[in-house]
Amino acid sequence: MTAAMRLISSNHRSSVAALQLAVFIVLIIASFQYEGVKGDVACIADCSDFPACTPAACDGECLKNGFKNGGSWVYYSFNLHCCCNLPAAAAP
Structure with missing residues (x-):
């Protein structure tokens, strides 16, 4: 039972880290997209x-x-x- 809890906890931390990285990458891409069209908006x-x-x-x-x-x-x-x-x- 303890091993299963540790595995779930470890997977949860990995999922949260992956989600944070994905959001960070999307924000960076969005900022570059904005830079490219700033004259149009x-x-x-x-x-x-x-x-x-x-x-x-x-x-x-x-x-x-x-x-x-x-x-x-x-x-x-x-x-x-x-x-x-x-x-x-x-x-x-």
Whole structure:
């Protein structure tokens, strides 16, 4: 009986560790997926709601960071939580 309890306990610990590892791996993959699409999410057509996020400021950041999204240069600002979509003509 004691051996069976030890085996169950050992299997339970292994299952919990495997589950924790699986969740950790999924979270890492999800974070990379988010990084890849951050220019596509929650973008706004113009920056009027975010005065500090002007098209001119975006243009400089876009040229520096090289983000490109569907023919428009996109600058995603984590601190402002906004995107500025610039006309494709603004791209070099």
